[in-house]
Amino acid sequence: MRFYKFLNESTLQREDIINxxxxxxxxxxxxxxxxxxLDKIKVGKSFFELPDKEAQLHVLLHEIGHYVSDITLxxxxxxxxxxxxxxxxDFNGRKVEGLNGHTVPGEFVSEAFAVYLLxxxxxxxxxxxxxxxxxxxxxSSEYKEAIAKAKEILKQFQ
Ligand SMILES: [Zn+2]
Numbered sequence: 001m002r003f004y005k006f007l008n009e010s011t012l013q014r015e016d017i018i019n020x021x022x023x024x025x026x027x028x029x030x031x032x033x034x035x036x037x038l039d040k041i042k043v044g045k046s047f048f049e050l051p052d053k054e055a056q057l058h059v060l061l062h063e064i065g066h067y068v069s070d071i072t073l074x075x076x077x078x079x080x081x082x083x084x085x086x087x088x089x090d091f092n093g094r095k096v097e098g099l100n101g102h103t104v105p106g107e108f109v110s111e112a113f114a115v116y117l118l119x120x121x122x123x124x125x126x127x128x129x130x131x132x133x134x135x136x137x138x139x140s141s142e143y144k145e146a147i148a149k150a151k152e153i154l155k156q157f158q
Contacts, residue, residue: 011053012156017043020156022149023060035063035110038149053157058114060153065113067146068138069106077137078105086130099127113138117150 029044072078089096102111
């Protein structure tokens with residue numbers, strides 16, 4: 001099952017995020033978005049220049065993924081995954097370091113959270129060992145606030 005069934009077409013605009021309490025706009029930011037906490041995510045100018053809503057949703061879920069990756073860092077499980085080589089994708093024998101260009105472990109796991117929700121089949125196919133372990137790990141109640149926030153974000157897009 002996909003995390004979402006459809007997204008309406010227009011991208012989120014600056015005036016749309018005024019009513020979303022955990023999002024704020026910072027014109028000085030050079031990146032699309034930055035995570036401070038589950039209740040504080042900032043977006044910059046380039047967030048509104050993303051090509052479509054799915055791209056915007058992906059960026060916000062990546063930021064929420066930082067909550068998840070921080071926990072895996074604290075628990076040390078991220079280093080187990082790294083040591084086992086789970087952060088290297090296997091594209092039919094072609095090895096690719098990282099995920100969507102994210103090679104730092106904390107960034108890999110944040111990105112993986114977004115991909116896990118949006119394109120789980122991609123993760124299952126090319127990062128299978130990681131996918132299996134992550135699927136188990138994310139069931140832990142430690143992550144439930146991140147899942148709840150991800151669902152809250154999705155609501156803003158439908
Ligand atoms: Zn990140």
